[in-house]
Structure formats: structure tokens, C-alpha cells
Amino acid sequence: MKVVVKLIGPFIRALGFSEKEMDVPPGTTAETLVRLVDLPASRPRIITRNGRAIAPGEAIEAGDRVVISPIYSGG
Amino acid sequence: MNGWTGHFLRVNLSTQTYKKESFSEEFARKWVGGRGFAAKILYDELEPGIDPLGPENKLIVALGPIAGIPAPNTGKTVVAAKSPITGGYGDGNLGSRVTEHLRKSGYDALIVEGRAERPTMLYVEDDKVEFLPASEVWGKGTYETNAWIYAKYGKGVGVLNIGQAGENLVRYAVVRSLEGRAGGRPGMGAVMGSKLLKAIVVKGSRPIPQADPPAMKKMGTEDLRHVHEIDKESGWSVQSTTGVLAWCNEVAALPVRNFRKTHHPEAWKVDGERLNDARIATYGCPNCTMRCGITIHDTAGRESELDYENIGLLGPNLEIFDLPRVGDLNYMCDDYGIDTMSGGCVLSFYADAIDHGAVQGDLKFGDADKFKEVLRKIALREGDVGRLLGEGSLRASRAIGKGSEAYAMQVKGLEVAAYNCKFIPGMALAFGVSPIGAHHKESWVITFELKQTSRESYGAEKAHKVIELQRIRGGLFEYLVSCRFPWIELGWSLENYPKYFNAVTGLDWTLDDFWTVSDRIYSLIKLFWLREFPGTDRRLDYPPAVWFDPANADTEGPIAGQVLEYEKYDGLLQHYYDIRGYDRRGIPTRATLDRLGLATEAAAAEKRGKLT
Numbered sequence: 001m002k003v004v005v006k007l008i009g010p011f012i013r014a015l016g017f018s019e020k021e022m023d024v025p026p027g028t029t030a031e032t033l034v035r036l037v038d039l040p041a042s043r044p045r046i047i048t049r050n051g052r053a054i055a056p057g058e059a060i061e062a063g064d065r066v067v068i069s070p071i072y073s074g075g
Numbered sequence: 076m077n078g079w080t081g082h083f084l085r086v087n088l089s090t091q092t093y094k095k096e097s098f099s100e101e102f103a104r105k106w107v108g109g110r111g112f113a114a115k116i117l118y119d120e121l122e123p124g125i126d127p128l129g130p131e132n133k134l135i136v137a138l139g140p141i142a143g144i145p146a147p148n149t150g151k152t153v154v155a156a157k158s159p160i161t162g163g164y165g166d167g168n169l170g171s172r173v174t175e176h177l178r179k180s181g182y183d184a185l186i187v188e189g190r191a192e193r194p195t196m197l198y199v200e201d202d203k204v205e206f207l208p209a210s211e212v213w214g215k216g217t218y219e220t221n222a223w224i225y226a227k228y229g230k231g232v233g234v235l236n237i238g239q240a241g242e243n244l245v246r247y248a249v250v251r252s253l254e255g256r257a258g259g260r261p262g263m264g265a266v267m268g269s270k271l272l273k274a275i276v277v278k279g280s281r282p283i284p285q286a287d288p289p290a291m292k293k294m295g296t297e298d299l300r301h302v303h304e305i306d307k308e309s310g311w312s313v314q315s316t317t318g319v320l321a322w323c324n325e326v327a328a329l330p331v332r333n334f335r336k337t338h339h340p341e342a343w344k345v346d347g348e349r350l351n352d353a354r355i356a357t358y359g360c361p362n363c364t365m366r367c368g369i370t371i372h373d374t375a376g377r378e379s380e381l382d383y384e385n386i387g388l389l390g391p392n393l394e395i396f397d398l399p400r401v402g403d404l405n406y407m408c409d410d411y412g413i414d415t416m417s418g419g420c421v422l423s424f425y426a427d428a429i430d431h432g433a434v435q436g437d438l439k440f441g442d443a444d445k446f447k448e449v450l451r452k453i454a455l456r457e458g459d460v461g462r463l464l465g466e467g468s469l470r471a472s473r474a475i476g477k478g479s480e481a482y483a484m485q486v487k488g489l490e491v492a493a494y495n496c497k498f499i500p501g502m503a504l505a506f507g508v509s510p511i512g513a514h515h516k517e518s519w520v521i522t523f524e525l526k527q528t529s530r531e532s533y534g535a536e537k538a539h540k541v542i543e544l545q546r547i548r549g550g551l552f553e554y555l556v557s558c559r560f561p562w563i564e565l566g567w568s569l570e571n572y573p574k575y576f577n578a579v580t581g582l583d584w585t586l587d588d589f590w591t592v593s594d595r596i597y598s599l600i601k602l603f604w605l606r607e608f609p610g611t612d613r614r615l616d617y618p619p620a621v622w623f624d625p626a627n628a629d630t631e632g633p634i635a636g637q638v639l640e641y642e643k644y645d646g647l648l649q650h651y652y653d654i655r656g657y658d659r660r661g662i663p664t665r666a667t668l669d670r671l672g673l674a675t676e677a678a679a680a681e682k683r684g685k686l687t
Contacts, residue, residue, distance in 0.1 A: 008325075009311070051325055051327055052326075075563075
């Protein structure tokens with residue numbers, strides 16, 4: 001299934017892309033997606049699906065927009 | 076006394092006199108510095124009810140025990156006074172060489188009283204104090220004024236100055252320093268202007284007293300390098316504060332069109348990636364390890380230094396999605412000495428009021444040239460529009476009427492920073508209970524709300540988090556005085572700060588000792604508000620009404636159909652009061668004040684307001 005993955009801030013430089021469409025297997029979870037894009041487990045992050053924060057084990061569905069962001073603290 | 080110089084410098088502009096005053100170690104331990112010193116001095120010395128723009132108000136420049144010491148991000152200075160825009164306590168911090176030079180001159184705070192007869196520049200060099208004419212730069216912007224000062228004294232001196240907005244008493248005029256942008260959102264620049272004080276220049280040459288200078292030097296030098304390495308490794312400085320713009324747009328937290336909308340398809344045009352691409356230089360404050368000031372060329376080719384707040388409020392909030400044009404407005408704010416956040420909110424309020432037919436005009440969202448024209452009128456207080464909008468959005472809305480107060484985006488009179496809390500209850504609370512009005516510097520809880528609890532929750536966990544962060548951000552960092560960024564953005568441990576504090580003072584404090592000081596200062600500031608507004612109630616801690624208006628709900632996106640709810644917000648506010656030990660009006664109870672060692676201050680408050 002196709003999903004759009006968007007990275008925020010320092011993750012863009014770290015992973016080499018800003019936003020892209022990805023083809024992922026059905027049942028892919030937020031955490032699986034993090035591994036698929038090669039984000040090191042040590043980087044604290046918040047993942048949103050269509051603008052809503054999701055837990056690591058939550059499944060992603062076709063057509064979702066998934067945003068992986070560092071934990072910002074509001075300057 | 077180690078860690079503190081033990082002295083304040085008190086100058087009177089009316090009489091052109093000055094004196095060096097001592098303070099006790101007990102005073103130092105109770106209030107520590109920065110915001111603590113400023114709040115205590117203003118509380119003790121200002122008669123309630125004075126005109127903030129009159130000679131009776133006092134401007135405080137205050138530093139803390141680690142300020143100016145070589146250690147991560149210790150180049151900050153606190154400026155404070157009774158606020159012309161809120162009528163309550165007001166302060167802010169900015170990076171400046173004044174930090175180091177004032178301490179090296181032998182002072183932990185400067186107290187400026189009275190009003191000069193003519194435009195004046197205050198010059199402090201160790202024991203020397205001079206009141207110098209500044210008519211030559213009166214009417215000039217902050218850049219030209221700064222260049223004039225540097226030409227006289229060289230670039231190494233510490234400078235605080237104001238632009239035309241401060242001179243013309245725009246109620247949200249800021250104090251500027253070229254080494255760290257601006258500070259004093261609640262009108263500290265207007266207070267300087269009311270005193271005809273164009274600039275403060277400081278040059279110091281003495282060592283700052285420390286208990287263990289070699290240990291502090293070793294630790295501070297190593298940590299400066301260490302934090303810088305963390306920043307480089309993490310890549311935070313690539314976009315600095317502006318990285319959060321794209322995220323706010325994704326999670327419906329961006330201010331768009333006077334906060335009417337929470338996201339916009341063109342927001343990417345002004346996000347951190349585009350800013351980094353357009354970068355021509357990077358600036359930071361003294362002792363900075365993670366410089367956050369990214370400059371670009373504006374449409375006139377001038378260097379305009381941007382961060383998230385000013386892009387958010389001068390860009391998407393005005394529906395301007397072109398970085399050089401955002402840069403134009405930002406440069407104008409910086410040169411005139413207008414707070415970019417309040418400036419953006421006042422402009423968006425006026426466009427919204429026109430859009431809703433509350434007032435006649437031809438200003439439209441997205442019209443960058445027109446916004447520039449209005450901004451210029453504000454700074455110069457030109458015409459009816461300049462006079463009206465220079466008062467800030469709350470006063471302007473009361474003059475306009477027709478329901479416009481609901482969408483004047485402010486709390487206590489101070490405009491909201493660039494986070495749209497239409498449906499973010501905890502952050503709305505953080506703005507509501509900020510002791511100076513809607514500033515994000517006190518507490519910021521959005522990722523906590525989305526990740527650790529739920530956006531929909533109005534539970535006590537959010538009030539606890541707001542208080543935890545107030546103790547750190549609005550407390551610790553504001554009285555030590557030091558930039559919070561290494562901790563909040565890079566995870567630099569809070570445990571480092573007692574280490575620095577103990578190395579310079581010779582004391583043995585833990586973080587718990589600091590939280591008591593934080594609570595004491597927050598309670599004292601509450602008493603300041605009580606004395607100014609004896610009939611105060613909890614509505615002073617409410618965010619703008621439009622965030623509760625179902626008609627203002629998003630029609631699509633992650634929070635479609637959702638807005639804050641009054642009853643639930645009020646419950647969240649009550650959680651906050653209960654944890655803090657405040658009464659139903661949001662005033663510390665007598666028991667709380669006693670616990671924090673504020674019995675004397677409580678007695679002073681009772682002459683004007685009631686305690687429970």
C-alpha cells in the first residue's frame with residue numbers, strides 16, 4: 001500500500017529526504033515505518049498519522065500521511 | 076559573597092545621579108537573580124496604580140549568578156518593568172554583551188528611575204556613570220543607533236537600545252541588542268522611550284566573583300564545547316527554531332489568518348527547509364553553543380534575522396508565504412524596535428476586524444505591501460491607524476467594539492506567541508497562566524499533550540506539566556540567568572545547572588531548592604497583579620474567546636469541528652490553581668505565601684487586595 005512519509009527538521013538531513021511516497025506492506029506500524037526509513041532508534045521522535053499522534057504499534061493504512069518529527073519543545 | 080557582585084547600580088535620569096547599593100546574601104539566596112531580583116525590586120518600590128509610561132515606573136536590567144560566566148548559553152539579560160501593555164508585571168530576556176559587562180562593572184542589576192529632560196544614553200564603565208546626549212540618534216532605528224554607538228566605543232561593548240517604536244510609546248516596543256535580537260515583549264522598549272532613554276552602553280573590566288574560578292572555568296569551557304558538539308551531531312541548528320513550523324502545520328497548531336485557521340497548504344514555502352536554503356548568515360548570543368538566528372535577504376537586500384515565532388506571526392498569520400516578504404516585516408519590526416509577535420498579532424487583528432466589517436479599511440490578508448505601510452504607521456504613531464494599533468490588540472478591540480475583542484489574540488493584553496491553541500487545551504492553559512501574558516517562554520507542552528497524554532484531555536496531568544515547565548523555563552532559566560535552549564532542544568541535563576550555580580556561589584543547592592525559588596517568584600508576581608487589579612478573577616487567566624467559538628472550528632484536517640470548551644478549560648485551570656495553592660481567583664492563598672516565605676509581601680498586598 002502507498003503512504004506519504006514526511007520528515008521534520010534535523011531528520012531531513014539525517015535521512016536524506018524531506019517527503020516521499022512509499023510502498024509498504026499492509027499491517028505496517030508506525031515503528032516499522034521508522035525502521036524502513038532507517039531512523040536510528042536512539043533519536044527521540046513523535047509520529048503523527050494524518051495529524052494525530054499515534055503509538056509505535058499502531059497500524060498505518062493506505063493513503064495515510066505519516067509525519068516523523070523530533071520532539072520539539074517550543075523554543 | 077561569591078556568585079554575586081553584591082551590588083545594584085541605581086541611576087536617576089531626572090536628577091542625573093547614581094549610587095551603588097549593596098544587597099545581602101539572604102536577599103541573593105531568596106531571589107537568586109534575573110527575574111527574581113526584578114520582580115522583588117519592582118514589587119517593593121513601585122506604588123500600585125502608577126502609569127507604566129510615567130517617570131514613576133522603573134526599568135530593571137537584571138542578571139543572575141551564572142550570567143556572563145563562560146558556560147553554555149549564559150549571555151542573556153533580563154529587562155523588566157511594570158508593563159505598559161498589560162498593566163501588570165512585565166519582563167523578557169535577550170542576548171547581549173551587557174550581561175558580561177554589567178557584571179564585570181560590579182553589578183547584578185541596574186535600576187533606572189525617573190525621566191530624562193532630553194534624549195539620553197546611559198554609559199556605565201566600572202564605577203563611572205555618564206548621562207550622555209542621544210538627540211543625534213533620537214528618531215533613528217535600532218540598526219543605525221547601534222552603529223552610532225559602536226563607532227564611539229567599539230564593537231565589544233554591551234548595548235541595549237530602542238527604535239522609533241519605543242520612542243513613540245508603542246505599548247509592545249522591545250529592547251534591542253544586536254547580539255541577541257530583542258527582549259521585553261510587554262513593552263519594555265516603551266518604558267525606555269518614556270524615560271527618553273535611547274540606549275544603555277556598558278563596559279566592565281573586573282572579574283566576576285566566584286567561589287571556585289578554576290573549577291568553573293574548566294567545567295564551563297568543556298561544556299561549551301560539549302553542547303556545541305551535541306548540536307552539530309543532532310543537526311538542530313540547520314533549521315533552528317523554525318523546524319517546528321512544518322510540524323505545527325501538520326498537527327493543526329500553526330497560526331494562520333489571525334489564528335482562524337491552523338494549517339495552510341502553502342506553509343511549506345516559509346518553513347525551516349526554505350529558510351535554511353535562503354540563509355546568508357547565522358548569529359547567536361554571547362557564549363552561545365547553538366546559534367539560532369538565521370538571516371536571509373529581504374526584498375530590499377537587507378539582512379533580516381528570522382526565527383519560528385516571527386515567521387509564524389508575520390508569515391502564515393498574515394497569509395504571507397514568501398520568505399523575503401516576511402523578512403521585510405521582520406526587519407522593520409527589528410529596526411523600529413517592535414515585538415515581532417505582538418506586531419504580527421496586531422496586524423492580523425486589524426485585517427480580521429476589517430474582514431469582519433468591524434472597521435473600515437483596505438487591508439487584506441496576504442497584502443504584504445499594505446501590512447508594511449500599516450506597520451510603519453504603528454511605529455511612528457502616524458494617523459488614526461497608527462495611534463490605535465500602537466496601543467495593542469486588546470485596547471484596539473475595545474475601541475473598535477462590535478465583538479472584535481473575541482479575536483484580539485492576547486491574554487492579559489499581551490499577544491499570543493505563534494502556537495494556535497484552538498484545540499490544544501494544555502498549551503492554552505500555559506498561555507493563560509503565564510505571569511506576563513501570552514508568552515511561550517514560561518511553559519510549552521504541545522508535544523507532551525499529543526504524545527504523552529491526549530489532545531482531548533483537560534486532566535490534571537496537563538496542569539502538572541505546565542507547572543513543572545514553569546519552574547524550569549520561567550523560573551530557573553530566568554533567574555540564573557541563562558538560555559533554556561541547550562536543555563529544551565538538545566537534552567542538556569538540568570543537573571548541570573546546580574553544578575554551575577554551586578561552583579560560582581560555593582553553595583550546595585539541588586534542583587529542589589530551585590523549584591522553591593521558582594514558586595516564590597511566581598507567587599510574588601501574582602501579588603503584583605493583585606495589587607494592580609484588586610478585583611481580579613480567574614478570567615484574567617483565560618485565553619482568547621475565539622478559541623472557544625464553535626463557529627471558528629476547522630472544517631477539515633486533524634481537529635475538524637473541535638474547539639476548546641469553557642467548562643472543561645475552567646476545570647483545567649482549577650487543577651492548576653489547586654496544585655499551585657492558589658484560590659479560586661488564581662491568587663496564592665495565605666498558607667501558600669507563608670510556605671514560600673512571603674509574609675511581608677502578603678501584608679503589602681493586603682493594603683490593596685484581599686487574600687484568602
